[in-house]
Structure formats: structure tokens, C-alpha cells
Amino acid sequence: MAILLILCAGCTVPRAGLFAVNSPTEEVSEAAIQAETAGDSLAERLAKRSIPPDDEPQMNRPEDTHDASSDSDSADPTPTSATPPDFLTPDRSAIGNVSDTGPATDQSWFTTSDSEVRSGWFRETAREFGSEVWQDYTNFYDCETLCKFGLGLGAAAICAETSIDSKFDAWFQNHVRSTGTDALTHNIKWVGDGVYTVPIAFGLYALGSLADEVPGAAELSVWGNRTLRGFAVGVVPMLTMQVVLGSDRPGYSPHGSRWTPFVSSHGVSGDAFMGAMPFIAAAGMTDNLFLKATCYAVSILPAFGRIDYDAHYLSQAALGWFMAYLSVMAVNDTDVQRFNEHIVPVFQPNQYGVAAEFRW
Numbered sequence: 001m002a003i004l005l006i007l008c009a010g011c012t013v014p015r016a017g018l019f020a021v022n023s024p025t026e027e028v029s030e031a032a033i034q035a036e037t038a039g040d041s042l043a044e045r046l047a048k049r050s051i052p053p054d055d056e057p058q059m060n061r062p063e064d065t066h067d068a069s070s071d072s073d074s075a076d077p078t079p080t081s082a083t084p085p086d087f088l089t090p091d092r093s094a095i096g097n098v099s100d101t102g103p104a105t106d107q108s109w110f111t112t113s114d115s116e117v118r119s120g121w122f123r124e125t126a127r128e129f130g131s132e133v134w135q136d137y138t139n140f141y142d143c144e145t146l147c148k149f150g151l152g153l154g155a156a157a158i159c160a161e162t163s164i165d166s167k168f169d170a171w172f173q174n175h176v177r178s179t180g181t182d183a184l185t186h187n188i189k190w191v192g193d194g195v196y197t198v199p200i201a202f203g204l205y206a207l208g209s210l211a212d213e214v215p216g217a218a219e220l221s222v223w224g225n226r227t228l229r230g231f232a233v234g235v236v237p238m239l240t241m242q243v244v245l246g247s248d249r250p251g252y253s254p255h256g257s258r259w260t261p262f263v264s265s266h267g268v269s270g271d272a273f274m275g276a277m278p279f280i281a282a283a284g285m286t287d288n289l290f291l292k293a294t295c296y297a298v299s300i301l302p303a304f305g306r307i308d309y310d311a312h313y314l315s316q317a318a319l320g321w322f323m324a325y326l327s328v329m330a331v332n333d334t335d336v337q338r339f340n341e342h343i344v345p346v347f348q349p350n351q352y353g354v355a356a357e358f359r360w
Contacts, residue, residue: 125208129225132334136233139330152322157259159315160247165257168314169250169307177308185305191278192271192302194231201227201278219285226281226331234273234327238320242268250310257313269312272320275302280328299324 139145159165190196204224207217245267246260247253253260259267276299283295303317312320 125205129229132225132331133229133232135334135337136229136327136330139333140233140237140327145326145330149323149326152319152326156315156319156322159318160245160257160259160313165313165315166250169310172307173310177310181308185301185308188275188301189271189305192273192275192305194270194274197274197278198228198231200224201231223278223282223285226284226328226335227278229331229334230277230281230324230327231274233330234277234323238268238270238273238323241319241323242266242270247313247316250313257315266312267316267319268323269303269306269317269320271306272303272312272317273324275305276300276321276324277328280325281331284328284332 159168201224204220205228206221207214207224208221210217242265244261246263246265247257247267248255248260248264249266250257253264279295279299283292283299286292286295300321303312303321306312306317306320307314
């Protein structure tokens with residue numbers, strides 16, 4: 001029993017394992033070992049203490065460990081690498097060009113996409129369009145425009161309430177209408193149909209979002225804008241006058257072109273109104289007299305087509321064209337006033353108001 005204790009005292013127990021307990025009867029003490037190895041070198045001391053001759057004592061050697069749950073005699077496992085697992089390693093490519101000395105230099109996530117730019121343009125232009133139409137209505141119902149409308153309505157009344165309309169219709173059908181005029185008016189009839197004209201005008205207006213990419217897109221956008229605003233301003237009074245005047249188409253009523261309020265709904269030609277609007281708007285965008293005259297001449301063709309088809313009297317077609325003209329003039333007045341008048345809100349500490357600027 002004593003010999004066994006002496007051997008245990010001379011053995012080295014791994015530090016990760018249990019503490020070694022010396023028996024009271026142990027004959028070789030730690031002090032004795034130190035005295036015995038006082039003059040030896042480090043290697044000799046380590047050899048005597050049964051410690052592996054490394055530069056540093058091994059904390060947890062594989063050959064000193066034993067797994068009680070394993071009964072196999074497989075080879076010692078290879079120590080794990082100090083490299084951290086992949087899921088702990090940040091993916092530098094996913095967060096941009098990150099340097100060790102400063103913040104990320106790739107800030108592409110702050111770049112606004114083209115779709116966001118265009119959606120912002122549509123929101124802004126919708127608000128601007130509403131304010132413009134409001135000013136257009138103000139111009140359309142001002143004293144000057146109402147006086148012009150009264151003069152045009154008076155001229156239409158003279159034609160409708162006399163024999164002028166009926167005689168002109170008979171003369172046109174007998175002396176002017178031909179297969180050539182029918183072919184011409186057939187090809188341009190769609191211009192007076194709002195199912196086609198309104199979407200085309202809206203599409204031209206939407207080109208404003210591509211003004212920096214497509215040459216001429218800005219001018220086409222202005223054309224579409226003025227055409228749409230003309231529709232928005234004039235369509236309500238035009239539809240109202242159709243019913244208020246109440247006259248019917250040629251050959252449909254014994255009253256002819258005479259006004260019979262609220263009896264029919266053809267007192268004003270809607271095709272003449274819709275078809276003239278884009279060309280009158282285009283005429284207001286140019287100072288070239290030839291181009292302006294050409295646009296006005298083309299704007300008359302839809303009204304001419306309604307007379308050629310014997311669908312409206314002269315007074316009805318002319319009144320539709322004239323209401324389109326007044327609508328576009330109201331729109332043009334708004335665009336002119338935009339450069340001469342500026343009204344902006346003013347916000348200051350403890351007070352607010354409106355500032356107005358007028359130029360002449």
C-alpha cells in the first residue's frame with residue numbers, strides 16, 4: 001500500500017481532471033523533489049516531474065482525457081481549429097464597401113429609383129393640375145369671358161331661330177357634300193370622340209416625367225396639359241347648354257333648329273367641342289402665324305364633319321367650336337398669369353399670412 005502511494009505522488013494528474021491528494025504516509029514530498037532537482041536544468045526537472053518537455057505545460061492533452069461514455073479504441077480526435085464558423089463571419093459584400101478605417105463608401109442604397117422619381121412627379125403634378133383647373137374656372141366665369149360667350153350665344157340664336165340653319169343645311173347637302181368630303185370627315189371623326197381624345201391628351205401630359213430623357217417631351221406635356229384643362233373647364237357648360245337649348249338634329253324634329261329647352265340634348269355639338277380642343281390648344285403655343293392659322297383651320301374640321309354628316313345644324317356645330325375656344329383661352333390666361341402673379345404662404349414666428357406679387 002505504501003508503494004502505491006509513492007507512485008501516485010510522483011505522477012502528474014491533468015489540471016482539467018481531479019485534484020491529486022497526497023497520503024499522510026507519503027515519503028517523498030514536494031520539498032524533497034525541489035531539493036533533489038535544485039541543480040538540474042529545466043529539461044531534467046521536467047523529466048523528473050513527468051511533465052511533457054514543451055515550452056509551456058499542456059492544459060488539456062488528448063491522450064490524458066478519457067470519455068467514459070465511449071468504448072471504442074479509435075484514434076485521438078484532432079484538436080479543433082481556432083477559425084470561427086462561417087455564420088459568425090460577416091459578409092462584407094452584403095453591406096457595401098466597408099473599410100477598416102472609416103464608414104462605408106458605397107451608399108447606393110440611398111439612390112432614388114426611376115419609379116420613385118416618376119411617382120413623385122405624378123403626385124406633384126396632380127396637385128398642380130388641380131390648382132390650375134381652379135384658376136381656369138375663375139377665368140372662364142369672369143366678366144370678359146361671359147360677355148364673349150353671350151355674343152356667341154346671340155349669334156347662334158339668330159341662326160337657330162331663323163331660317164338660316166335650315167337653308168344652310170339644305171345648300172350644304174346639295175352642293176358641297178360629296179364622297180370626298182365624306183371620306184375626309186370619316187377619317188377625322190374619331191378626333192371628336194372623347195374615348196380617344198382624352199386618353200391621348202393624358203398620355204401626352206404624362207410625358208412630362210420623361211422631359212429629361214425624350215426630346216420634345218416637355219412641349220408635348222404642355223400640349224396635353226392645356227388640352228385636358230380645356231376639357232375640364234368647358235365640358236360642364238357644354239353639356240349644360242346641350243340640354244338647356246334643347247334643339248334636335250336635322251330632320252328629327254318639326255321645330256328644326258329652334259331652341260326647345262329641355263326637350264332634346266343636341267343644342268351644342270359635342271364632337272365639334274372635343275375635336276377642336278387639341279388644335280386650338282396647339283395654336284396658343286406658337287407665335288408662328290402660319291402654324292397658328294393651320295391649327296385653327298384644322299380645329300374647324302370636326303365641326304365641318306358634323307355638318308357634312310347632317311348630324312348637326314350650323315349653329316350647333318359653331319357653338320361647340322366656340323365653347324372649346326373660350327375654354328382654351330381661359331387656360332391660356334392662367335398660364336400667362338402664372339408668370340405675372342405669385343401668391344405664396346408666409347410663415348413667421350407667432351404669425352402667418354399670404355404674400356402676393358404682381359408684375360406688369
